[in-house]
Amino acid sequence: MxxxxxxxxxxxxxxxxxxxxxxxxxxxxxxxxxxxxxxxxxxxxxxxxxxxxxxxxxxxxxxxxxxxxxxxxxxxxxxxxxxxxxxxxxxxxxxxxxxxxxxxxxxxxxxxxxxxxxxxxxxxxxxxxxxxxxxxxxxxxxxxxxxxxxxxxxxxxxxxxxxxxxxxxxxxxxxxxxxxxxxxxxxxxxxxxxxxxxxxxxxxxxxxxxxxxxxxxxxxxxxxxxxxxxxxxxxxxxxxxxxxxxxxxxxxxxxxxxxxxxxxxxxxxxxxxxxxxxxxxxxxxxxxxxxxxxxxxxxxxxxxxxxxxxxxxxxxxxxxxxxxxxxxxxxxxxxxxxxxxxxxxxxxxxxxxxxxxxxxxxxxxxxxxxxxxxxRRSDLIISGGENIYPAEIESVLTSFEAVLEAGVTGVPDEKWGSVPAAFYVADRPLSSEELAAFCSEKLARYKVPAYFIQVDKLPRNASNKLLRRELAAKWRDEYAH
Amino acid sequence: MxxxxxxxxxxxxxxxxxxxxxxxxxxxxxxxxxxxxxxxxxxxxxxxxxxxxxxxxxxxxxxxxxxxxxxxxxxxxxxxxxxxxxxxxxxxxxxxxxxxxxxxxxxxxxxxxxxxxxxxxxxxxxxxxxxxxxxxxxxxxxxxxxxxxxxxxxxxxxxxxxxxxxxxxxxxxxxxxxxxxxxxxxxxxxxxxxxxxxxxxxxxxxxxxxxxxxxxxxxxxxxxxxxxxxxxxxxxxxxxxxxxxxxxxxxxxxxxxxxxxxxxxxxxxxxxxxxxxxxxxxxxxxxxxxxxxxxxxxxxxxxxxxxxxxxxxxxxxxxxxxxxxxxxxxxxxxxxxxxxxxxxxxxxxxxxxxxxxxxxxxxxxxxxxxxxxxxRRSDLIISGGENIYPAEIESVLTSFEAVLEAGVTGVPDEKWGSVPAAFYVADRPLSSEELAAFCSEKLARYKVPAYFIQVDKLPRNASNKLLRRELAAKWRDEYAH
Missing domain, CATH: 3.40.50.12780 (ANL, N-terminal domain)
Structure with missing residues (x-):
C-alpha cells in the first residue's frame, strides 16, 4: 500500500x-x-x-x-x-x-x-x-x-x-x-x-x-x-x-x-x-x-x-x-x-x-x-433540516405561464424553523392553490412555498438584482401573523 | 491548506x-x-x-x-x-x-x-x-x-x-x-x-x-x-x-x-x-x-x-x-x-x-x-525494552587486540527478559573483567555482555556465516544455571 x-x-x-x-x-x-x-x-x-x-x-x-x-x-x-x-x-x-x-x-x-x-x-x-x-x-x-x-x-x-x-x-x-x-x-x-x-x-x-x-x-x-x-x-x-x-x-x-x-x-x-x-x-x-x-x-x-x-x-x-x-x-x-x-x-x-x-x-x-x-449561504432556507434554495423555486414559478417574475424567501415557522414564502408579479390574478399545484409537480413537497403573495413589483437594487432580504422584511412587517 | x-x-x-x-x-x-x-x-x-x-x-x-x-x-x-x-x-x-x-x-x-x-x-x-x-x-x-x-x-x-x-x-x-x-x-x-x-x-x-x-x-x-x-x-x-x-x-x-x-x-x-x-x-x-x-x-x-x-x-x-x-x-x-x-x-x-x-x-x-x-528480527535481543543488536557488540569485541572472532546471543534473564552473552575466540586467555571494561568504554551499559565465554571456535555454516542460534543452544545446554 x-x-x-x-x-x-x-x-x-x-x-x-x-x-x-x-x-x-x-x-x-x-x-x-x-x-x-x-x-x-x-x-x-x-x-x-x-x-x-x-x-x-x-x-x-x-x-x-x-x-x-x-x-x-x-x-x-x-x-x-x-x-x-x-x-x-x-x-x-x-x-x-x-x-x-x-x-x-x-x-x-x-x-x-x-x-x-x-x-x-x-x-x-x-x-x-x-x-x-x-x-x-x-x-x-x-x-x-x-x-x-x-x-x-x-x-x-x-x-x-x-x-x-x-x-x-x-x-x-x-x-x-x-x-x-x-x-x-x-x-x-x-x-x-x-x-x-x-x-x-x-x-x-x-x-x-x-x-x-x-x-x-x-x-x-x-x-x-x-x-x-x-x-x-x-x-x-x-x-x-x-x-x-x-x-x-x-x-x-x-x-x-x-x-x-x-x-x-x-x-x-x-x-x-x-x-x-x-x-x-x-x-x-x-x-x-x-x-x-x-x-x-x-x-x-x-x-x-x-x-x-x-x-x-x-x-x-x-x-x-x-x-x-x-x-x-x-x-x-x-x-x-x-x-x-x-x-x-x-x-x-x-x-x-x-x-x-x-x-x-x-x-x-x-x-x-x-x-x-x-x-446561511446567500438566502438559503433551512426547513426541518432540508436545504432549500430560493432560486430553484423562483425558476419553477416563472415557468408558470402567467408569472412574470418571482422572489422567494424563508419565513419563520414554529414546526420547521423556516418555510419558503413566494412573492410574485403576474399578468392576471392567480390563486395560491393553482400555484401550489403547479409547484408540487416540479418540486419536492418541502420546497413548495407555504405562502404565495402577489405584488406589483419585487424589490431590486440598481443593477436589478433581486433583494430577497427585503422580501423577508416585507413579510415580517405586513404578512406575519 | x-x-x-x-x-x-x-x-x-x-x-x-x-x-x-x-x-x-x-x-x-x-x-x-x-x-x-x-x-x-x-x-x-x-x-x-x-x-x-x-x-x-x-x-x-x-x-x-x-x-x-x-x-x-x-x-x-x-x-x-x-x-x-x-x-x-x-x-x-x-x-x-x-x-x-x-x-x-x-x-x-x-x-x-x-x-x-x-x-x-x-x-x-x-x-x-x-x-x-x-x-x-x-x-x-x-x-x-x-x-x-x-x-x-x-x-x-x-x-x-x-x-x-x-x-x-x-x-x-x-x-x-x-x-x-x-x-x-x-x-x-x-x-x-x-x-x-x-x-x-x-x-x-x-x-x-x-x-x-x-x-x-x-x-x-x-x-x-x-x-x-x-x-x-x-x-x-x-x-x-x-x-x-x-x-x-x-x-x-x-x-x-x-x-x-x-x-x-x-x-x-x-x-x-x-x-x-x-x-x-x-x-x-x-x-x-x-x-x-x-x-x-x-x-x-x-x-x-x-x-x-x-x-x-x-x-x-x-x-x-x-x-x-x-x-x-x-x-x-x-x-x-x-x-x-x-x-x-x-x-x-x-x-x-x-x-x-x-x-x-x-x-x-x-x-x-x-x-x-x-x-525478533535476525537475532535481536530485547533487554528491558531496549533493542540490542549482536553485530554491534561483536564488532566492538573484535576491535579488542587479542580477540579473533566473537558471537553474541541473547540469554534468558529474570529481571530483563534477556541479556547479551558473548562467545569469543582469542589468541590468549582473557578475563571477563578486562573485556567488560573495554566494552563499557564503547557501548551503552545495557549492551555490555553479562557473560563472556572463551571458546575454541564459533559455530558457522558452510558459507562461514555465524550461527547465533547455536550459541543460544550452547548456553542453554552448558552454561545456564
Missing part, C-alpha cells in the same frame, strides 16, 4: 471485530461479520447487474438495512453512490442522474413507482438480493477516490454534485472522534436520512469505529426517547425540529449512558437549550454542510449557554476563518472538505481559493475564536 | 481546549495554554541560538517537562528532533549526530557532561530557557515532512535513522484511538523514555487527543502503582520487566478508571498474564517498532489468554502479512509506517517492496488472522 491506500473498511472491520454489533433495526441486529456477508451478497448481485468500478449509481431508498448493505456493496465494487433525496420529484432526480452521468438507479420497494417514472437509465431493485456467485471485494480503498455524491443547490438554482472521497469520510470520522471521544460501547442512533451527509456519515463512522448504529426508518420522537431513556443509545444526530419534538414528548430523563445530542441545521433557540440544560441533556451544536462531509465546527456542551448562538470551534484537523474585518464569508479548510463539485470547473474555481473553501455563509469569530453563523 | 497540511498541533490544541490539563510531573501541572506558552519561550530561545527549519537537532535529555517543551518547540520551528538514547556512550551519540548531519545537540543538566564529551557540534542547554523575543510559530504542519528521527540498528551493526513524519505520528495516534477508544478524561502515564517511540508517541497522542500525560522521570513500580490505584491514570505503556515489577509490588487493586495496560517488547509469559487476569488488569499486548511509530498490532484483553503468545491483529488503517507459506518474515503496511531510513538508499530498497515494509521479524498468522511473532 502507499500512503493514500487503506484496507477495505468493511472487510477490515469484519476481520478485526467480527462479533461486535454493527446494526440494529427494529427487532433485528447484525454483527459486522453478518453485515459483511449481506454486503458481499449485494455486491455480487449488483455486479451481476453490470455495475462496475467507477460507475455512478443513484440510490433512491429509505432508512432500511438494505440501503446500508447497498451503500457498502457499492464501496466493495468501487462504484460511486449518488445518494438521492427521496423527497425530490422524479423530474428533479432524473436531472441529477443525467448531470452525474449515472449508469444505474437502485431503488427500494417504497420508491418503485418514482424510480419507474425515471426514463433512460437502468434501474435495479435492492429489495432482496438473490444469491449469486461469490464476490471478491477490493483489498484497498484509495483515499482520494470518490465514494459518494450528494447534490446541493446554490444561488444559481442549479444543483451541483458534491464529491465526497473515502479520505473525506475517514478524516471526518476521525476529527469527530477526536472531539467527541470514542467509547467501545457507543451506539449512534440514526433517524436522519441516509441520503443526507448527516445519515451517511453515521454509517461511515460505524465501520471506521467498529460502532453500533441503531437505524430508524422514520423520525418517531416517542420511540427515540425510549431508546435514549433505556440506555440503548449513547449518541444521536438531530436537527432543531427533531429535538424540539423529542423534548415535547419527554416525560422522564435520558440514561446517564446517553452522552451526545449532536445538533445540526442552524443555531438552536435559547428556550430549547435552557430546557436541555434543565434535563441534563448534553447538546453539541454544530456547523457543517454536504461539502464538509458532516460537522466541521462544534460547540462543546459546557459552552451551550455562555456562547449562545455560537457553532463553536473547528475540529482538530480543520480551520475556519472569516473573509473580512469583522463579519464576512466563512471560509473552511480541512481534510474532510470536498475536493470539488462534479463537472463544475467554474464553481470550483469560485469556491476554492488558496486551499480554503468559500461556504457562502456569513459569520464572525469572537475574541476567543468561537464561530457565529450570521446568515 | 491542501490535503497534506494540518493546523500546527499544539497551537490548535491550545486554541481548542486551552484549560485542559496537558501535563503532570511530580507536584506540578500545565494546561495546554501553559504548555504552549512554555513551548513558545523554548522555541524563541532555540531560534535565537540559530536553530532553523529543516535542521536536525539531537535531543539528549531525561523524562522532564523541559524535554517535552523542547520536543514541541522544535515542531514549532520545523526542526527535526533526533531523539538520542541517553544510555548510549558519547562515542555512539556522536556517530548518530554525524550520520544525520545534525546542526546542534540539546541537553539537560543531567547529561551536561556527556554532551560536553561530544565534539564538533554546537550544544545548547535546555535547563532553563531565557525570556526572548516573541516567537511566531508555524501555522501548519505538512504531513509528509520529517518530525523526528530515532536510530535503530540492524543485522549489519550499523545504526540507521528512522524518519518519522508528522503524518506517521498522526495516523499512529488515530489508529490507536480507533482501537483503544478515546475518553475525555483519559490520562496516559509515561514512564518509558521520551527518546523511544514508546514515550515520544505518548506526547504526540497528548496534543492530538487533548489528553493529559502523567510523566515519570524514572520507572518506580511503587509510585506508579499508587497512580493506577488512586484512579489518576487510565492508560499506561509498559514492557514486560516493568509489568513484572509492578505486580510484585502490588498489594491492592487498580482503580476501575484504569482501563489499559499497553504492553510492548515481546510476548508476555503466561504466569504474568494469569496474574493480571486474577487482578482484573486489562492487558493489551502489542507488536510495534521504531519504524511503525509505535504499536501496529494489538491484542485485545479478551484474547489475552485464549490467544496466548499472540500480538493480536493490526490497527484499523494497517495491514500485516507473512512472506511465506506458514512461517516467514512479517511484512507490515499502513500510514504510520516510516517512509524510510535517513540517507540509506540501499537499506530502503531492501526494506520497502511494493508498499510493504519488511520487518526482519519472523512470524505466522493463525486461521483467524492473529499474529504470532516467532523471532
Amino acid at each position: 502507499n500512503e493514500m491506500n487503506m484496507p477495505n473498511w468493511l472487510k477490515q472491520r469484519a476481520f478485526l471485530t467480527p462479533d461486535r454489533t454493527a446494526l440494529v433495526f427494529e427487532k433485528r441486529s447484525w454483527t459486522f461479520a453478518q453485515l459483511y456477508r449481506n454486503t458481499l451478497k449485494a455486491a455480487s448481485a449488483l455486479s451481476a447487474s453490470g455495475i462496475q468500478k467507477g460507475d455512478f449509481c443513484g440510490v433512491l431508498a429509505s432508512n432500511k438495512p438494505e440501503t446500508i448493505f447497498t451503500i457498502y456493496a457499492l464501496q466493495q465494487i468501487g462504484a460511486i453512490a449518488l445518494m438521492l433525496n427521496s423527497r425530490l420529484t422524479a423530474e428533479e432526480i432524473e436531472w441529477q442522474l443525467l448531470d452525474a452521468g449515472a449508469s444505474h438507479i437502485l431503488f427500494d420497494p417504497f420508491h418503485e413507482r418514482k424510480a419507474a417514472a425515471i426514463s433512460g437509465i437502468r434501474s435495479i431493485s435492492i429489495a432482496d438480493f438473490p444469491d449469486g456467485k461469490p464476490f471478491t471485494p477490493r483489498e484497498t480503498f484509495v483515499l482520494d477516490e470518490p465514494c459518494s455524491i450528494m447534490y446541493t443547490s446554490g444561488t444559481t438554482g442549479r444543483p451541483k454534485g458534491v464529491i465526497q472521497t473515502y479520505g473525506n469520510h475517514y478524516t471526518s470520522a476521525e476529527g469527530s472522534a477526536l472531539n467527541l471521544g470514542l467509547h467501545t460501547d457507543d451506539t449512534w442512533l440514526c433517524a436522519v436520512p441516509l441520503f443526507h451527509i448527516s445519515g451517511y456519515s453515521i454509517v461511515m463512522k460505524s465501520v471506521i469505529y467498529g460502532m453500533e448504529v441503531c437505524l430508524f426508518e422514520k423520525f418517531d420522537a416517542k420511540r427515540i426517547n425510549e431508546s435514549l431513556e433505556n440506555g440503548d443509545v449513547t449518541i444521536i444526530s438531530v436537527v432543531t425540529a427533531m429535538l424540539s419534538d423529542m423534548l415535547k414528548e419527554l416525560t422522564g430523563n435520558y440514561s446517564p449512558r446517553f452522552r451526545c445530542m449532536l445538533l445540526g441545521g442552524g443555531p438552536a433557540p435559547l428556550p430549547l437549550l435552557e430546557q436541555c440544560r434543565q434535563k441534563d441533556i448534553p447538546v453539541y451544536q454544530t456547523y457543517g454542510m454536504t461539502e464538509t462531509s458532516s460537522q466541521i465546527v462544534t460547540l462543546a456542551p459546557e459552552y451551550a449557554l455562555t456562547k449562545l448562538g455560537s457553532a463553536g470551534k473547528p475540529l482538530f484537523p480543520c480551520a475556519v476563518k472569516i473573509d473580512g474585518e469583522e463579519e464576512g464569508e466563512i471560509l473552511v479548510s480541512g481534510p474532510n472538505v470536498t475536493q470539488g463539485y462534479l463537472n463544475r470547473p467554474e464553481a470550483n474555481e469560485q469556491s476554492f481559493q488558496n486551499g480554503w473553501f468559500h461556504t457562502g455563509d456569513i459569520g464572525r469569530l469572537d475574541s476567543e475564536g468561537f464561530l457565529y453563523v450570521l446568515d | 491542501n490535503e497534506m497540511n494540518m493546523p500546527n498541533w499544539l497551537k490548535q490544541r491550545a486554541f481548542l481546549t486551552p484549560d485542559r490539563t496537558a501535563l503532570v510531573f511530580e507536584k506540578r501541572s500545565w494546561t495546554f495554554a501553559q504548555l504552549y506558552r512554555n513551548t513558545l519561550k523554548a522555541a524563541s530561545a532555540l531560534s535565537a541560538s540559530g536553530i532553523q527549519k529543516g535542521d536536525f537537532c539531537g535531543v539528549l535529555a531525561s523524562n522532564k517537562p523541559e524535554t517535552i517543551f523542547t520536543i514541541y518547540a522544535l515542531q514549532q520551528i520545523g526542526a527535526i528532533a533526533l531523539m538520542l538514547n541517553s544510555r548510549l556512550t558519547a562515542e555512539e551519540i556522536e556517530w548518530q549526530l554525524l550520520d544525520a548531519g545534525a546542526s546542534h545537540i540539546l541537553f539537560d543538566p543531567f547529561h551536561e557532561r556527556k554532551a560536553a564529551a561530544i565534539s564538533g557540534i554546537r550544544s545548547i542547554s535546555i535547563a532553563d530557557f531565557p525570556d526572548g523575543k516573541p516567537f511566531t510559530p508555524r501555522e501548519t504542519f505538512v504531513l509528509d515532512e520529517p518530525c523526528s528521527i530515532m536510530y535503530t540498528s540492524g543485522t549489519t551493526g550499523r545504526p540507521k535513522g528512522v524518519i518519522q513524519t508528522y503524518g506517521n505520528h498522526y495516523t499512529s495516534a488515530e489508529g490507536s484511538a480507533l482501537n483503544l477508544g478515546l475518553h475525555t478524561d483519559d490520562t496516559w502515564l509515561c514512564a518509558v523514555p521520551l527518546f523511544h517511540i514508546s514515550g515520544y508517541s505518548i506526547v504526540m497522542k497528548s496534543v492530538i487527543y487533548g489528553m493529559e500525560v502523567c510523566l515519570f522521570e524514572k520507572f518506580d513500580a511503587k509510585r506508579i502503582n499508587e497512580s493506577l490505584e488512586n484512579g489518576d491514570v487510565t492508560i499506561i505503556s509498559v514492557v514486560t520487566a516493568m509489568l513484572s515489577d509492578m505486580l510484585k509490588e502490588l498489594t491492592g487493586n487498580y482503580s476501575p478508571r484504569f482501563r489499559c495496560m499497553l504492553l510492548g517488547g515481546g510476548p508476555a509469559p503466561l504466569p504474568l498474564l494469569e496474574q493480571c487476569r486474577q487482578k482484573d488488569i486489562p492487558v493489551y499486548q502489542t507488536y510495534g517498532m521504531t519504524e511503525t511509530s509505535s504499536q501496529i498490532v494489538t491484542l485485545a484483553p479478551e484474547y489475552a489468554l485464549t490467544k496466548l503468545g499472540s500480538a493480536g491483529k493490526p490497527l484499523f488503517p494497517c495491514a500485516v502479512k507473512i512472506d511465506g507459506e506458514e512461517e516467514g518474515e512479517i511484512l507490515v503496511s499502513g500510514p504510520n509506517v516510516t517512509q524510510g531510513y535517513l540517507n540509506r538508499p540501499e537499506a530502503n530498497e531492501q526494506s520497502f517492496q511494493n508498499g510493504w515494509f519488511h520487518t526482519g521479524d519472523i512470524g505466522r498468522l493463525d486461521s483467524e488472522g492473529f499474529l504470532y511473532v516467532l523471532d
Whole structure:
C-alpha cells in the first residue's frame, strides 16, 4: 500500500471485530461479520447487474438495512453512490442522474413507482438480493477516490454534485472522534436520512469505529426517547425540529449512558437549550454542510449557554476563518472538505481559493475564536433540516405561464424553523392553490412555498438584482401573523 | 491548506481546549495554554541560538517537562528532533549526530557532561530557557515532512535513522484511538523514555487527543502503582520487566478508571498474564517498532489468554502479512509506517517492496488472522525494552587486540527478559573483567555482555556465516544455571 491506500473498511472491520454489533433495526441486529456477508451478497448481485468500478449509481431508498448493505456493496465494487433525496420529484432526480452521468438507479420497494417514472437509465431493485456467485471485494480503498455524491443547490438554482472521497469520510470520522471521544460501547442512533451527509456519515463512522448504529426508518420522537431513556443509545444526530419534538414528548430523563445530542441545521433557540440544560441533556451544536462531509465546527456542551448562538470551534484537523474585518464569508479548510463539485470547473474555481473553501455563509469569530453563523449561504432556507434554495423555486414559478417574475424567501415557522414564502408579479390574478399545484409537480413537497403573495413589483437594487432580504422584511412587517 | 497540511498541533490544541490539563510531573501541572506558552519561550530561545527549519537537532535529555517543551518547540520551528538514547556512550551519540548531519545537540543538566564529551557540534542547554523575543510559530504542519528521527540498528551493526513524519505520528495516534477508544478524561502515564517511540508517541497522542500525560522521570513500580490505584491514570505503556515489577509490588487493586495496560517488547509469559487476569488488569499486548511509530498490532484483553503468545491483529488503517507459506518474515503496511531510513538508499530498497515494509521479524498468522511473532528480527535481543543488536557488540569485541572472532546471543534473564552473552575466540586467555571494561568504554551499559565465554571456535555454516542460534543452544545446554 502507499500512503493514500487503506484496507477495505468493511472487510477490515469484519476481520478485526467480527462479533461486535454493527446494526440494529427494529427487532433485528447484525454483527459486522453478518453485515459483511449481506454486503458481499449485494455486491455480487449488483455486479451481476453490470455495475462496475467507477460507475455512478443513484440510490433512491429509505432508512432500511438494505440501503446500508447497498451503500457498502457499492464501496466493495468501487462504484460511486449518488445518494438521492427521496423527497425530490422524479423530474428533479432524473436531472441529477443525467448531470452525474449515472449508469444505474437502485431503488427500494417504497420508491418503485418514482424510480419507474425515471426514463433512460437502468434501474435495479435492492429489495432482496438473490444469491449469486461469490464476490471478491477490493483489498484497498484509495483515499482520494470518490465514494459518494450528494447534490446541493446554490444561488444559481442549479444543483451541483458534491464529491465526497473515502479520505473525506475517514478524516471526518476521525476529527469527530477526536472531539467527541470514542467509547467501545457507543451506539449512534440514526433517524436522519441516509441520503443526507448527516445519515451517511453515521454509517461511515460505524465501520471506521467498529460502532453500533441503531437505524430508524422514520423520525418517531416517542420511540427515540425510549431508546435514549433505556440506555440503548449513547449518541444521536438531530436537527432543531427533531429535538424540539423529542423534548415535547419527554416525560422522564435520558440514561446517564446517553452522552451526545449532536445538533445540526442552524443555531438552536435559547428556550430549547435552557430546557436541555434543565434535563441534563448534553447538546453539541454544530456547523457543517454536504461539502464538509458532516460537522466541521462544534460547540462543546459546557459552552451551550455562555456562547449562545455560537457553532463553536473547528475540529482538530480543520480551520475556519472569516473573509473580512469583522463579519464576512466563512471560509473552511480541512481534510474532510470536498475536493470539488462534479463537472463544475467554474464553481470550483469560485469556491476554492488558496486551499480554503468559500461556504457562502456569513459569520464572525469572537475574541476567543468561537464561530457565529450570521446568515446561511446567500438566502438559503433551512426547513426541518432540508436545504432549500430560493432560486430553484423562483425558476419553477416563472415557468408558470402567467408569472412574470418571482422572489422567494424563508419565513419563520414554529414546526420547521423556516418555510419558503413566494412573492410574485403576474399578468392576471392567480390563486395560491393553482400555484401550489403547479409547484408540487416540479418540486419536492418541502420546497413548495407555504405562502404565495402577489405584488406589483419585487424589490431590486440598481443593477436589478433581486433583494430577497427585503422580501423577508416585507413579510415580517405586513404578512406575519 | 491542501490535503497534506494540518493546523500546527499544539497551537490548535491550545486554541481548542486551552484549560485542559496537558501535563503532570511530580507536584506540578500545565494546561495546554501553559504548555504552549512554555513551548513558545523554548522555541524563541532555540531560534535565537540559530536553530532553523529543516535542521536536525539531537535531543539528549531525561523524562522532564523541559524535554517535552523542547520536543514541541522544535515542531514549532520545523526542526527535526533526533531523539538520542541517553544510555548510549558519547562515542555512539556522536556517530548518530554525524550520520544525520545534525546542526546542534540539546541537553539537560543531567547529561551536561556527556554532551560536553561530544565534539564538533554546537550544544545548547535546555535547563532553563531565557525570556526572548516573541516567537511566531508555524501555522501548519505538512504531513509528509520529517518530525523526528530515532536510530535503530540492524543485522549489519550499523545504526540507521528512522524518519518519522508528522503524518506517521498522526495516523499512529488515530489508529490507536480507533482501537483503544478515546475518553475525555483519559490520562496516559509515561514512564518509558521520551527518546523511544514508546514515550515520544505518548506526547504526540497528548496534543492530538487533548489528553493529559502523567510523566515519570524514572520507572518506580511503587509510585506508579499508587497512580493506577488512586484512579489518576487510565492508560499506561509498559514492557514486560516493568509489568513484572509492578505486580510484585502490588498489594491492592487498580482503580476501575484504569482501563489499559499497553504492553510492548515481546510476548508476555503466561504466569504474568494469569496474574493480571486474577487482578482484573486489562492487558493489551502489542507488536510495534521504531519504524511503525509505535504499536501496529494489538491484542485485545479478551484474547489475552485464549490467544496466548499472540500480538493480536493490526490497527484499523494497517495491514500485516507473512512472506511465506506458514512461517516467514512479517511484512507490515499502513500510514504510520516510516517512509524510510535517513540517507540509506540501499537499506530502503531492501526494506520497502511494493508498499510493504519488511520487518526482519519472523512470524505466522493463525486461521483467524492473529499474529504470532516467532523471532525478533535476525537475532535481536530485547533487554528491558531496549533493542540490542549482536553485530554491534561483536564488532566492538573484535576491535579488542587479542580477540579473533566473537558471537553474541541473547540469554534468558529474570529481571530483563534477556541479556547479551558473548562467545569469543582469542589468541590468549582473557578475563571477563578486562573485556567488560573495554566494552563499557564503547557501548551503552545495557549492551555490555553479562557473560563472556572463551571458546575454541564459533559455530558457522558452510558459507562461514555465524550461527547465533547455536550459541543460544550452547548456553542453554552448558552454561545456564
